[in-house]
Amino acid sequence: MSIVFQKTKGLTDAVTHYCPGCTHGIVHRLVGEALEELGIIGDAIGVAPVGCSVMAYNYFSCDMVQAPHGRAPAVATGLKRSLPDNIVFTYQGDGDLAAIGTAETVHAATRGENITVIFINNAIYGMTGGQMAPTTLPGQVTQTTPYGRDVNYSGYPVRVCEMVSTLDGVALAQRVAVNNVKNVMAAKAAIKKAFEMQINKKGFSIIEVLSTCSTNWGMTPVAAMKWLEENMIPYYPLGVYKDKTKEAE
Amino acid sequence: MAYNILFAGFGGQGVQFAAKVTTYSGMMSGSEVSLLPSYGPEMRGGTSNCAVRIDNKMIASPIVNEPNLLMALNQPSYDKFVEKVEEGGTVIFDDSLIKRTDARTDISVYPIPATKLAREHGFQGLANMIALGYMAKKTGFLSLDVLKEGLAKAVPASKAALLGKNIEALEFGFNY
Amino acid sequence: MSKVLMKGNEAIAEAAIRAGCLHFFGYPITPQTEVAAYFSKKLPKLGGTFLQAESEVAAINMVLGAASAGVRAMTSSSSPGISLKTEGISYIIGSDLPCLIINVQRGGPGLGGIQPSQSDYWQATKAPGHGDGHLLVYAPDRVQEIIEYIFTAFDKAEEYRMPAMLLLDGTLGQMMEPVSFDDIPTPVKHEKPWATNGHKNAREHNIINSLFLKPEELEIKNFERFERYAKVCENEQRYEEYMTDDAEIIIVAIGIAARVSKSAIDDARAAGIKVGLLRPITVFPFPTKAFDKIKNDPKVKSVLTVELNMGQMTDDVKLALECKKPVELLRHTGGIVPTPKEVFAKLCELNGGIKK
Numbered sequence: 108m109s110i111v112f113q114k115t116k117g118l119t120d121a122v123t124h125y126c127p128g129c130t131h132g133i134v135h136r137l138v139g140e141a142l143e144e145l146g147i148i149g150d151a152i153g154v155a156p157v158g159c160s161v162m163a164y165n166y167f168s169c170d171m172v173q174a175p176h177g178r179a180p181a182v183a184t185g186l187k188r189s190l191p192d193n194i195v196f197t198y199q200g201d202g203d204l205a206a207i208g209t210a211e212t213v214h215a216a217t218r219g220e221n222i223t224v225i226f227i228n229n230a231i232y233g234m235t236g237g238q239m240a241p242t243t244l245p246g247q248v249t250q251t252t253p254y255g256r257d258v259n260y261s262g263y264p265v266r267v268c269e270m271v272s273t274l275d276g277v278a279l280a281q282r283v284a285v286n287n288v289k290n291v292m293a294a295k296a297a298i299k300k301a302f303e304m305q306i307n308k309k310g311f312s313i314i315e316v317l318s319t320c321s322t323n324w325g326m327t328p329v330a331a332m333k334w335l336e337e338n339m340i341p342y343y344p345l346g347v348y349k350d351k352t353k354e355a356e
Numbered sequence: 357m358a359y360n361i362l363f364a365g366f367g368g369q370g371v372q373f374a375a376k377v378t379t380y381s382g383m384m385s386g387s388e389v390s391l392l393p394s395y396g397p398e399m400r401g402g403t404s405n406c407a408v409r410i411d412n413k414m415i416a417s418p419i420v421n422e423p424n425l426l427m428a429l430n431q432p433s434y435d436k437f438v439e440k441v442e443e444g445g446t447v448i449f450d451d452s453l454i455k456r457t458d459a460r461t462d463i464s465v466y467p468i469p470a471t472k473l474a475r476e477h478g479f480q481g482l483a484n485m486i487a488l489g490y491m492a493k494k495t496g497f498l499s500l501d502v503l504k505e506g507l508a509k510a511v512p513a514s515k516a517a518l519l520g521k522n523i524e525a526l527e528f529g530f531n532y
Numbered sequence: 533m534s535k536v537l538m539k540g541n542e543a544i545a546e547a548a549i550r551a552g553c554l555h556f557f558g559y560p561i562t563p564q565t566e567v568a569a570y571f572s573k574k575l576p577k578l579g580g581t582f583l584q585a586e587s588e589v590a591a592i593n594m595v596l597g598a599a600s601a602g603v604r605a606m607t608s609s610s611s612p613g614i615s616l617k618t619e620g621i622s623y624i625i626g627s628d629l630p631c632l633i634i635n636v637q638r639g640g641p642g643l644g645g646i647q648p649s650q651s652d653y654w655q656a657t658k659a660p661g662h663g664d665g666h667l668l669v670y671a672p673d674r675v676q677e678i679i680e681y682i683f684t685a686f687d688k689a690e691e692y693r694m695p696a697m698l699l700l701d702g703t704l705g706q707m708m709e710p711v712s713f714d715d716i717p718t719p720v721k722h723e724k725p726w727a728t729n730g731h732k733n734a735r736e737h738n739i740i741n742s743l744f745l746k747p748e749e750l751e752i753k754n755f756e757r758f759e760r761y762a763k764v765c766e767n768e769q770r771y772e773e774y775m776t777d778d779a780e781i782i783i784v785a786i787g788i789a790a791r792v793s794k795s796a797i798d799d800a801r802a803a804g805i806k807v808g809l810l811r812p813i814t815v816f817p818f819p820t821k822a823f824d825k826i827k828n829d830p831k832v833k834s835v836l837t838v839e840l841n842m843g844q845m846t847d848d849v850k851l852a853l854e855c856k857k858p859v860e861l862l863r864h865t866g867g868i869v870p871t872p873k874e875v876f877a878k879l880c881e882l883n884g885g886i887k888k
Contacts, residue, residue: 155741167737170728182600186728189597389710391708
């Protein structure tokens with residue numbers, strides 16, 4: 108009997124705590140597969156954030172550090188500067204990366220820290236039960252925007268890839284989504300490319316992954332995928348915002 | 357003899373450097389020494405001062421509240437510190453910049469127009485060394501030779517070319 | 533013995549490099565900026581990392597990362613900057629990571645002032661961050677001793693897997709004294725099997741973490757940590773006694789306050805007052821053993837604390853004495869350092885005047 112699919116060695120056997128229908132599981136697998144396919148599980152050190160993916164340290168099979176809220180890029184900087192030949196990545200949500208950790212994100216990016224950032228954008232705070240995120244869409248209802256996000260009152264969402272792509276230290280900034288098979292395949296290729304760029308010492312790479320939170324969006328998983336496609340992708344267009352390897356050509 | 361010295365002047369007059377030379381010299385003459393600079397916004401063009409202690413026994417506090425030796429290179433410094441000089445203490449001051457305003461008779465006061473002399477004799481920016489040489493002459497607190505040794509230590513390697521001129525200024529002040 | 537004249541802040545950096553710390557992360561703040569400047573000159577040439585971080589918050593988290601990697605790492609700041617670092621310090625404590633933090637204290641609260649102070653004593657010894665936890669806290673009083681305790685701090689931080697702090701004041705950071713590196717110890721090498729440095733597929737994955745969602749697990753962690761603190765209190769108390777043998781009055785002071793007190797003691801002794809100094813060098817652990825003698829010594833009539841704060845250490849002194857001796861406090865804040873004359877006057881008062 109031939110094996111046609113098996114779980115990546117990049118993940119442990121721990122059972123995740125994520126909600127049914129959550130796309131963290133997909134992104135975890137993509138990261139784990141990328142680490143395995145590049146043969147870098149033994150060299151990689153992941154930094155877990157504060158938020159839904161706080162316990163990512165139990166799920167990735169490489170060495171893991173759990174960082175204070177928003178500080179993952181600073182912790183990753185300390186790791187990478189101490190161990191320049193290892194592979195260092197952070198795995199962060201939108202609140203962690205684009206609200207409380209904005210300074211750490213922007214400055215690690217502009218320094219061109221040779222690290223990889225996996226950025227989960229699901230437009231909501233999941234762990235605390237569905238409050239407004241820096242990426243919550245205009246009009247979107249959350250626990251703390253019960254009448255819908257009023258941009259005149261709460262301000263506008265942050266488009267992270269567009270913002271960091273203006274920084275010279277950034278080697279790769281790409282937005283992908285995991286709402287259908289085609290996009291999942293593209294997301295995998297992007298994540299793998301980000302790690303390859305780190306291996307080749309190109310600088311800061313960030314992959315923003317548009318994700319769903321069916322629990323806090325109050326939808327079925329299938330409806331959430333549809334909502335992502337119809338609402339998030341128009342506001343956060345998929346694509347490559349910066350690619351130093353392309354610029355060199 | 358224990359020396360509790362205050363060097364004071366405008367930022368840029370080299371009081372910190374004169375203090376450093378003195379501290380090195382004290383160290384090289386075998387004494388215990390400490391140096392405590394004032395710090396903060398004062399460094400940026402205001403008055404700057406530096407406390408140096410030289411003693412034969414271990415120095416407890418590096419702070420000099422009542423100096424027995426004061427070098428004042430500008431008026432605000434003179435005015436601020438002259439009243440604090442210990443009875444029997446000595447003051448060296450630059451009388452090309454400072455008018456004596458106190459009436460103390462219990463201290464020895466020696467004026468030297470260090471800034472004017474520096475300008476006229478090709479020692480631009482070295483009024484501090486002229487005053488230091490003069491201080492050594494008037495008080496004998498350190499010998500000229502040991503001050504030269506301290507100076508050689510205090511001048512950083514990157515500025516070694518300036519050592520010769522500093523030594524000349526020191527000697528000029530000593531022989532004034 | 534070859535001596536060089538060195539500023540406290542520069543000596544911190546030179547000693548740390550010699551102790552094997554090649555990773556420094558910091559943010560400029562008066563009166564300790566020379567620490568960073570010195571590192572920035574030296575570390576690149578030694579293959580180390582000097583990084584000026586975007587904030588104090590980032591700097592301490594870079595230290596967290598570097599310490600996780602298993603290298604000796606440190607940061608340095610002054611009071612308002614340390615407040616910003618407390619989040620990271622708490623995580624470092626909770627993750628059982630060794631590192632060194634320097635606090636060259638200035639007056640507070642708020643932006644306060646920039647002149648010397650000891651007003652972060654409570655913060656350093658009682659509440660360095662949220663949650664139950666401690667730092668090893670050393671309070672040297674001279675530049676040579678700063679050098680000595682940089683080595684001790686790294687060694688003990690790694691031995692007990694906890695962060696260490698040098699609690700200084702602006703005077704100690706700024707002053708220059710002759711120092712020698714002739715007799716410095718060889719840095720102790722501690723194995724770090726817990727480090728997250730890539731498992732090379734040769735061991736289980738290491739996790740550095742301070743999150744324990746099950747209360748029972750978190751409590752076990754805290755109890756274990758406090759067992760280590762108990763060992764620290766038993767084994768790591770350091771203090772200096774100066775003329776205490778026949779003393780009727782004991783001054784307790786640290787840092788610059790201790791040095792001013794020594795001046796006053798010399799004057800007081802000359803005037804026939806029997807006074808000595810007990811100078812804590814560790815303030816966590818507080819050197820309670822030194823007080824065990826004093827509290828039962830019938831010769832000792834009173835204890836005087838001299839502090840550059842409103843009396844923060846005085847609490848610990850009273851506790852250590854179990855209220856068996858009266859404790860008086862001489863204090864200044866905001867950057868004012870007590871003068872030897874002031875301390876002398878207080879000693880005369882406590883002595884009931886000078887009996888010749």
